[in-house]
Amino acid sequence: MGKTIVVLLIGLALASVHLVEAQQQKRIPLVGVLVAGSPSSMATRINAFQQKLRELGYTEGRNIVVEYHYASGSYDRLTALVTDLVRSKADVIVTWAIPVTQVVKDATRTIPVVMAGGGNPVETGLVASLARPGGNITGLASIQNELSGKRLELLKESFPKISRVAMVLNPEGQVPTRGYEEVEGFAKSLKISIEFFQVRKPNEINKAFAAIAKSRVDAFLLESDPVFNINRANVIVLATKNRLPAMYPERRWVEDGGIMAYGTDLIEVARRAAIFVDKILKGTKPADLPVERPTKFELTINLKAAKQIGLTIPPNVLARADKVIK
16 A cells, blocks of 8 residues: 555656646747837738738747837837847747847847848848858848839839939938949939938928928839838828829838839738748747748839829839729
């Protein structure tokens, strides 16, 4: 009888050990999502990211925890947000925008980082190469601001008489240093003179448009940046008020009342980011996951917005559009 009790006690002790080990193994992974924009400006992309995670078998609170941190266009807040994620010992950090990824890289060289788009990571020194990123960073390069030449070309094709274009950008954002020279090169080949207007903070947007009105340009080109994204409605109103043919960096601008947009399919980028997260949580190292460049681009046109300021989009351009809003 005594031996039986001893055996039972040993069995219970071993079972307890196995239970503790199992509980430790079942720790729910934490994914931190760090966004330079605001919740409303990023809603469609975040929804696409979440949907893809569900398709991959993840359920919030059961086998994954995702925390969302928004800088709402204030780059000054990024360091504090990143520090919180590092302290939380996140298993993966997902970043939107190159400046965000740079802050994360400065904060940690061990936590895996997935870029959900945002410029050329090789030029900015985030990865060694696209094929072999090395280190703890991988993901997708959206190359939004590398499409300026194509956007200028579409503007010229749509409105052949334009000769002076205002380009609005945030010099602290995703545009590489040599971006100015590249854009000017494209403009010269199209016989367009381009004037740059810098906006670092939301309260500078109105001032920029006041300067644009005085410059007497014939069209307007906007680069992608969280400062503009979270103030999308105001930018569209100002462009319309100035009756300028406008080219925006992505579809949602046109859906909200802008005239034209050409850019990366950012919904697809968000879905692909979820696939990277899945691979890393299953054990693949970021250094072994090549950085992807986008393969899907889209041209969106809003005929109603064009008509509002007396513009007509040529049939040959309309025929190439992926989406036309009437």
